Amino acid sequence: MGRMGSARGGGRQRLVVTEAERQVADLLPIEAAPVLAHAAVETVPFWFHTFALNRAEGVYTPGAARDHRYRLSALPEDFAGMSVLDVGCFDGFYAFLAEHRGAERVVAVDNEQYRLWVASRWGVELEGGEGFRAVHRLLGSAVEYRRMDAFALDRLEERFDFVYCFGILHRVENPLGLLRVLRARTVDGGTVLVETYGVGPEGRNGPAIHVSEPGEVYARDEFVYWGFGDAGLQRLARIAGFSSVESLVDVEVDGHPRLMARLVA
Numbered sequence: 001m002g003r004m005g006s007a008r009g010g011g012r013q014r015l016v017v018t019e020a021e022r023q024v025a026d027l028l029p030i031e032a033a034p035v036l037a038h039a040a041v042e043t044v045p046f047w048f049h050t051f052a053l054n055r056a057e058g059v060y061t062p063g064a065a066r067d068h069r070y071r072l073s074a075l076p077e078d079f080a081g082m083s084v085l086d087v088g089c090f091d092g093f094y095a096f097l098a099e100h101r102g103a104e105r106v107v108a109v110d111n112e113q114y115r116l117w118v119a120s121r122w123g124v125e126l127e128g129g130e131g132f133r134a135v136h137r138l139l140g141s142a143v144e145y146r147r148m149d150a151f152a153l154d155r156l157e158e159r160f161d162f163v164y165c166f167g168i169l170h171r172v173e174n175p176l177g178l179l180r181v182l183r184a185r186t187v188d189g190g191t192v193l194v195e196t197y198g199v200g201p202e203g204r205n206g207p208a209i210h211v212s213e214p215g216e217v218y219a220r221d222e223f224v225y226w227g228f229g230d231a232g233l234q235r236l237a238r239i240a241g242f243s244s245v246e247s248l249v250d251v252e253v254d255g256h257p258r259l260m261a262r263l264v265a
């Protein structure tokens with residue numbers, strides 16, 4: 001296990017990273033100087049993503065998101081020449097990974113809603129964007145960050161080859177509306193890769209959408225509204241104007257059903 005810093009404020013982030021997290025984080029080896037790597041871990045009050053800041057010294061950020069291995073097979077190995085949009089990026093791991101894998105341009109947006117549930121779940125007050133900025137600096141990255149609501153994305157007046165919609169569809173009040181917005185930001189023939197909260201085995205094959213009680217999915221987090229099954233997600237995507245939908249992943253991780261689908265615009 002690597003040596004980890006702890007969160008300031010609530011001090012409730014755990015101190016170790018698991019092998020599962022390292023496997024994902026190691027896809028983006030940052031190899032920062034040890035002093036800078038340790039300083040980043042110490043000064044950022046809360047990490048959502050696990051980053052490999054310095055593998056030789058075992059410095060990893062103690063990300064709250066535990067095991068993202070199920071996402072890996074759905075990610076393009078090669079982003080060469082692509083323009084990429086990461087919607088709801090939080091610390092930006094997937095935006096930085098796209099840049100690392102050759103994307104020509106990457107825009108990452110988040111409305112920083114997470115400040116509300118990080119405060120209620122972990123007792124940590126965030127300004128917003130702390131983890132993203134720290135990694136951006138260490139990488140010397142050119143990823144562009146905007147504090148912006150997904151429903152304001154039309155203001156970008158730009159369309160992208162590849163759009164990440166990870167961990168956000170179940171957190172917006174209007175999931176069909178979000179898919180329509182993303183369709184409009186995607187070039188014809190481009191891809192939106194969706195990762196979202198699923199449903200248990202009973203709902204997996206039908207088109208029903210599960211409506212969660214506030215706090216049912218994660219205690220003290222009232223922003224998880226929906227759980228989707230493959231059929232429901234496919235219907236929503238077609239209504240939103242995607243021409244094909246491919247279900248990629250349907251798993252349970254730490255008791256949480258998750259699914260992934262590739263939507264072609």
Ligand SMILES: C[S@@+](CC[C@H](N)C(=O)[O-])C[C@H]1O[C@@H](n2cnc3c(N)ncnc32)[C@H](O)[C@@H]1O
Nearest residue numbers: 088089090110111112113114149150166167168
């Ligand atoms: C659970 S996190 C997922 C982070 C990352 N995409 C991942 O899956 O690893 C959800 C993110 O979506 C953001 N978010 C939620 N609603 C949003 C909205 N309407 N517009 C932009 N970002 C939003 C939250 O602030 C948070 O950073």
